[in-house]
Amino acid sequence: MTRLMAGASYPSLADVRAFAASYPRFLASFLPAPARRGFLAAAKAGGKASTAGDPSGAREPALPATAAPGAASGLPPGPEADRWRRAARGESIPLVEWRLFKAWTGHLVESCTLVHAAVVGRSERAVLLPGVTGSGKTTLTLFLLARGFTYLSDDCAVLGPEPDLVWPTPGALHVKGGLAQELAQSPGSPLLAALPYPEGFYPRGDEAALCGFVRPELLPRPRARPWRVVAVLFLTPPRAPEEGGRPTGIARAPARASGGPVPVTLGKALADMVFHSFAHRPEQLARDFRLLGRLLRGVPVWRLDGRDLERAAAAVASLLG
Amino acid sequence: MVSGASGEGVERQVPRRCESVLEEEFEDELVLCEPVREQVVVLNPMGAAVWELCDGARSVGEIVGEIVAHTGAPSEKVREDVAAFLADLVARGFLALGAGTGSNQVGPAGER
Numbered sequence: 001m002t003r004l005m006a007g008a009s010y011p012s013l014a015d016v017r018a019f020a021a022s023y024p025r026f027l028a029s030f031l032p033a034p035a036r037r038g039f040l041a042a043a044k045a046g047g048k049a050s051t052a053g054d055p056s057g058a059r060e061p062a063l064p065a066t067a068a069p070g071a072a073s074g075l076p077p078g079p080e081a082d083r084w085r086r087a088a089r090g091e092s093i094p095l096v097e098w099r100l101f102k103a104w105t106g107h108l109v110e111s112c113t114l115v116h117a118a119v120v121g122r123s124e125r126a127v128l129l130p131g132v133t134g135s136g137k138t139t140l141t142l143f144l145l146a147r148g149f150t151y152l153s154d155d156c157a158v159l160g161p162e163p164d165l166v167w168p169t170p171g172a173l174h175v176k177g178g179l180a181q182e183l184a185q186s187p188g189s190p191l192l193a194a195l196p197y198p199e200g201f202y203p204r205g206d207e208a209a210l211c212g213f214v215r216p217e218l219l220p221r222p223r224a225r226p227w228r229v230v231a232v233l234f235l236t237p238p239r240a241p242e243e244g245g246r247p248t249g250i251a252r253a254p255a256r257a258s259g260g261p262v263p264v265t266l267g268k269a270l271a272d273m274v275f276h277s278f279a280h281r282p283e284q285l286a287r288d289f290r291l292l293g294r295l296l297r298g299v300p301v302w303r304l305d306g307r308d309l310e311r312a313a314a315a316v317a318s319l320l321g
Numbered sequence: 322m323v324s325g326a327s328g329e330g331v332e333r334q335v336p337r338r339c340e341s342v343l344e345e346e347f348e349d350e351l352v353l354c355e356p357v358r359e360q361v362v363v364l365n366p367m368g369a370a371v372w373e374l375c376d377g378a379r380s381v382g383e384i385v386g387e388i389v390a391h392t393g394a395p396s397e398k399v400r401e402d403v404a405a406f407l408a409d410l411v412a413r414g415f416l417a418l419g420a421g422t423g424s425n426q427v428g429p430a431g432e433r
């Protein structure tokens with residue numbers, strides 16, 4: 001696996017196929033036995049996809065369970081269906097990784113609460129970093145990994161059965177341009193390799209996206225055990241909060257955090273996390289709402305500006321103890 | 322402003338909570354989730370108080386009266402704010418407005 005992940009930008013077709021065969025086992029090694037078997041069967045069958053895992057869009061309809069990834073016929077015409085068609089051709093490692101990670105989230109959402117969050121940790125204690133696309137999750141994750149934290153996930157926290165248990169999901173990082181790309185490609189990078197996605201795979205604005213595989217020494221051991229969530233740290237999005245226009249009675253969004261971590265109103269935190277859950281059926285959303293409410297009551301919850309990387313790293317280190 | 326059945330003013334209509342709505346209460350906030358329509362809203366204390374008064378028995382006018390009595394705020398302002406607030410919750414699927422008699426809850430998305 002390590003050789004395949006580091007296999008440069010132009011692996012052979014045989015390498016791509018070997019990656020496609022071994023990557024599901026790599027992901028499954030972090031799950032307990034029943035879930036592992038279920039995911040491997042789903043990956044082998046072509047995957048029950050959930051488009052909710054794509055960082056460029058949330059809560060789009062899922063493929064029917066019986067649809068092969070190449071069919072994409074269950075999706076409305078558009079960019080997501082196009083990505084499935086391209087990924088199904090298996091023409092590159094990033095595309096194979098994209099498809100298999102979709103199968104992973106599509107399978108796990110049936111039994112776990114999945115939320116849009118990075119997860120880092122140390123000694124089986126983890127901090128969740130929820131944040132919208134563009135809030136700096138990947139940049140902060142790369143910064144923290146370069147300082148020796150363990151990588152559990154870039155974009156998807158898998159929670160359950162108890163609210164403070166999180167399962168490692170160390171798929172590839174989706175590295176967009178800017179500071180994240182600099183960190184990914186610097187001499188001290190925590191990445192084994194950063195492979196480009198095929199041209200046109202992502203929409204305008206994400207063309208420079210890279211598929212980044214983390215160095216093995218920064219991954220959790222595949223012990224099929226969850227880590228314990230000790231804190232939730234929201235990364236304030238760069239845009240201004242909503243202003244006005246709301247009827248009296250609806251709580252206003254908090255002001256943008258500046259400086260160090262600030263406490264968060266738990267109701268707004270819950271709404272944020274539920275909105276960014278991967279649930280695509282009402283019973284899943286109801287399950288996630290209940291679990292996330294319990295999580296936020298049980299651990300410290302803070303918010304800070306993810307662009308201040310040094311301060312964010314200090315906050316994470318402090319929260320992990 | 323949401324209008325009700327023909328011949329009924331808004332003030333006589335009775336707000337009813339949709340039975341699929343879930344609630345989580347925190348110190349100064351009440352979070353509502355309507356999973357069928359994938360709606361989540363966070364209510365401040367005033368919104369939570371109005372929501373609590375939407376018990377399927379009180380009309381909009383009675384709710385306004387209770388808020389005025391409790392807060393001392395001008396009734397016209399309270400009427401305006403409560404109407405806008407209820408209209409927002411109805412649009413999102415948390416409440417339905419109906420006639421004065423019948424069960425105090427409605428099914429998902431306003432179905433009985």
